[in-house]
Structure formats: C-alpha cells, structure tokens
C-alpha cells in the first residue's frame with residue numbers, strides 16, 4: 001500500500017511517448033466534487049485499468065475524458081492536445097471511443113443497424129468484415145434484434161460499435177459486469193485481439209481476475225484520485241496489495 005498517496009506524481013512513461021495524459025484532474029457533478037486531482041498516463045498500444053471500489057470515480061474519469069462532464073479543471077492531453085473545454089463530438093473526432101457501462105444497445109434495432117448507428121468520425125475504422133471477423137458471434141446474429149441478444153452479445157456489440165468510428169483509444173467501462181465466467185473469458189479474448197491490432201485501451205474494471213488477463217498496468221482509484229499504480233506483473237505477485245483497496 002502506498003502511504004504517500006496524496007503526493008503521488010504522474011507515472012513515468014519510460015519512453016517519453018504518451019498518448020493520453022491526465023494531470024491534476026478535478027471534476028464536479030453540479031456542486032459535488034467527485035475527482036480530486038486524478039493523474040495517470042497511457043502509452044500507445046497499452047491497456048491500462050482503472051480499478052477501485054464503487055463510487056471511487058472511475059466512470060467519472062472516463063466521462064471527463066470524453067467531455068461528458070463539463071465542470072472540470074486540470075489537464076487531459078491526447079496526442080499533446082488539451083481536451084479540457086472541448087465538446088464530446090470534437091473529442092470523438094480525435095479518435096477516442098467510449099463504451100459506457102450501460103451498453104446502450106437500441107433494442108428495436110438489429111445488430112447490424114446498431115453497428116452502423118454511430119457515424120464514422122475518423123479514417124481507419126474497422127470495416128464490417130473486419131468487425132465480424134473479430135466478433136464471430138455477432139456475424140451469426142447480425143439480423144437479430146437488440147432485445148434478443150444475451151448480455152455478452154450486447155457487450156460485444158457495444159464494443160464493436162465504436163470500432164467503425166475510427167477510434168484508436170477505447171474507453172471500456174466494466175465490460176465484464178453481470179456476465180457469466182465463460183462469457184467474461186470471451187470478452188477477454190476479444191479485448192486481447194483488439195490490443196494485438198494496436199488499439200490503446202483504458203478499462204474500468206472491478207473483476208481483478210479479468211483485469212489481470214488483459215492489462216499491462218493498473219491504476220488504483222480511491223476518493224477521486226490515484227492512490228497506487230502497478231504493472232500487471234506486480235499485481236500478479238501481490239494480489240493482496242490491490243485487494244486491500246477494494247476491501248475484498
């Protein structure tokens with residue numbers, strides 16, 4: 001456990017190459033301050049998790065990055081550009097895709113219609129053929145209505161949908177939530193495939209076993225700030241270090 005949590009500096013990138021840098025980020029819902037100086041960075045091609053208890057501020061961090069929280073201070077730099085003050089559509093156009101926890105699948109639309117709903121915002125997005133190659137379950141269900149999908153298929157569709165847009169940085173909020181272990185494993189495989197294709201991913205996750213399977217590094221969030229950071233190897237070597245934060 002890191003007792004100097006209050007004074008943790010942003011992590012060293014090692015290579016000096018940073019895709020996203022969050023520094024001293026504070027954010028509010030109306031008068032209620034939820035983030036208190038979040039600081040972490042993500043290098044190109046990395047998968048970094050945000051882990052922490054319910055209410056720690058993980059979702060709010062993702063929402064701040066994509067511009068859904070307006071009241072915020074500090075810095076969020078993507079490819080060197082400051083996102084603070086930019087609007088959600090401007091941020092999306094830079095190549096950042098957000099997959100919210102609630103998945104937001106349109107139940108009256110088919111898989112294919114859901115897939116084609118978000119506009120292509122940047123060149124280089126995955127084609128329909130590439131998406132179905134990555135998500136074979138969705139190909140089989142492409143004509144099915146959203147309501148007919150299992151939780152796992154809905155989660156896959158929610159991720160697949162942001163891949164057409166041209167996003168290269170994916171923000172995934174608890175993709176394993178509420179899914180059976182066998183389905184969680186499938187989602188893990190898909191995330192690994194996306195990483196192998198070069199996507200950079202920030203994953204909010206409470207399922208440590210799942211996080212360990214896919215991540216390079218972990219950032220522990222408590223009360224709206226970062227209280228610890230560890231590589232995946234460090235987490236594997238000392239699970240108790242992070243369990244103590246999660247209270248499990």
Ligand SMILES: Nc1ncnc2c1ncn2[C@@H]1O[C@H](COP(=O)(O)OP(=O)(O)OP(=O)(O)O)[C@@H](O)[C@H]1O
Nearest residue numbers: 029032034052053054055056057058059060061204
């Ligand atoms: N729309 C909102 N209005 C006011 N307060 C909110 C809102 N959404 C979240 N909060 C509060 O902000 C704090 C951080 O919530 P957040 O959803 O970011 O946490 P989290 O770490 O993602 O946890 P969870 O897994 O429960 O979503 C919590 O105290 C929560 O009650």
